Amino acid sequence: MLKHLLASAIFTALCGAAMAETLEVPLVWLRHAEPERPVLSNLDPIPEDRGRAGAELGLADNLTTGKFLGQDYSLEIIEIAAEDDPLPDARAALGRSSFVVLDAPAATLLAIADLPEAQGAVLFNASSSDMSLRGADCRANLLHTKTSFAMQTDALMQFAQAKRWTDLVMITGNAPEDADFAAALTASAIKFGLEIAQTKPWIFDADMRRNAAQEVPLFTQDLADHDLLLVADVANDFARYIAYNAWEPRPIAGSEGLRPVSWAPVVEQWGAAQLHSRFSDLASRDMTPRDYAAWAAVRAVGEAVTRTNSADPATLRAYLLSDAFELAGFKGRPLSFRSWNGQLRQPIPLVTRAALVAQAPLEGFLHQRTELDTLGIDQPETTCTAFD
Incomplete structure (x- = not known):
């Protein structure tokens, strides 16, 4: 009887210690809407939850891993109308979390990245392919999971x-x-x-x-x-x-x-069909490139937290930009961030509306570091100096 009581006490103590040591990781997904261009056809309607659903799937994936490791993730959703100033909401969000996934025009991304409250944060651009954000207008606290043009x-x-x-x-x-x-x-x-x-x-x-x-x-x-x-x-x-x-x-x-494209429903290899299935179960639609970018941003934080056992933004940023970081992105190669401009390296599927035709980098296009750096601005070509 005494042995059972002792074992029970030890178990209770261990559970209490585990609960006390739970690592809290709050994240924010913030969208500043931009007016959509009028187009001739409405055959490709833009989902109301575009991007947000990808972030929510990333949260679910983080929680699946985190529950075994004493990590608890949360995701706050903030949506701001195009005509409203996003900076007050962004300041408030940065007071609650150091990890913010942004779905916004390039000008808004820069304005938020330049806030005093954002200087110690890790921000993710999950919406804009604008080249200047990876070049002369880059910011050291802004990483890019959206592919560049x-x-x-x-x-x-x-x-x-x-x-x-x-x-x-x-x-x-x-x-x-x-x-x-x-x-x-x-x-x-x-x-x-x-x-x-x-x-x-x-x-x-x-x-x-x-x-x-x-x-x-x-x-x-x-x-x-x-x-x-x-x-x-x-x-x-x-x-x-x-x-x-x-x-x-x-x-x-x-x-x-x-x-x-960075993602399309016709990509089925490398476990992509399984990611599609989980996303479809969550959102009842196909995953878009913006959904994938938001998912990758949330998962990147989760992977960094798992490997470092830390929620400190400086620690996580250093790890994300290091050679040790890899993210399983369901594209046949591990994804990683470029240390010179914060861009997430990733293969690019070449697709039609009905099929995957090829995936770049193609065979024969070589690079001294990784063939993924044949896609986009390479280190010798960059005009970004914020990451020096």
């Missing part, structure tokens, strides 16, 4: 080079993000020894759902000879109407046709 376009140009599609032409939209994507396509073409012989701006404001078969052939008739037609239309306003309507019967890529 350069990573996406480098993946596409590796594929074009592998196919020997050396002659390219491009159609560009009129939005600022279209110009950014087009600039990245041009830079990637030069990087991989290709040539964009002609760039033509999209000039129509008519409803292409009715006129595409008449207008697009005429619009594309004077394009130079080419192997591949690139389309820079980030919102997919008109790109969907180019396919099968261009004057020359050539493959198209970029915003339509063959698309470089």
Whole structure:
């Protein structure tokens, strides 16, 4: 009897000690909405919980591991209307958590990163592909789980080079993000020894759902000879109407046709189907690239906490940017952060709406550190100095 009482007392003491030593890790997902561009088609509606659902799945994954290790994660959701100032809510959130996943325009990301309250925090950009955020406008407290335009376009140009599609032409939209994507396509073409012989701006404001078969052939008739037609239309306003309507019967890529994305439902290898299934059970829809970026941000914190047994933001930031950090991202290779600009290295699937065609980096594109650094801005090319 005495032995049973002693064992019970020891067990109770151990449980009490374990509860007392629980590591609390609060996270915040904050969205500052941006007005959506009006587009011709509503075939691809934007889910109301885009991004948020990915963060929630990341939380569930962290909790699954954390319950065995004495770690307790929580996720606060903050949504701010486009017309409202996000900084008061951001300041308040940073008072409650040092780990904030941001779904916001580039200007908002920089404004939050520059807050005095954010200087000791670890922020994650889970929404913007803006190149300046990884370059001259980088911030040491802002890491990027969303892929950059350069990573996406480098993946596409590796594929074009592998196919020997050396002659390219491009159609560009009129939005600022279209110009950014087009600039990245041009830079990637030069990087991989290709040539964009002609760039033509999209000039129509008519409803292409009715006129595409008449207008697009005429619009594309004077394009130079080419192997591949690139389309820079980030919102997919008109790109969907180019396919099968261009004057020359050539493959198209970029915003339509063959698309470089961070995530898509057609990616099924490397355990991706299991991640899709869990996300679908949670959100009752497919996972989007923004969902994946938010999931990766939350999981990165969880992985760093597990490996360091710490919730100190300085400790976790140092570990995230170290060579020791790896995140299983269901893409066939471990993901890691670039120490010179905070970008999460990751493979880029090249997909159509129905299938995975290839995944970059492609075989034969080598790098002295990791082939993943053939995608995006490499260390010798970076203009980011905040991480020095």
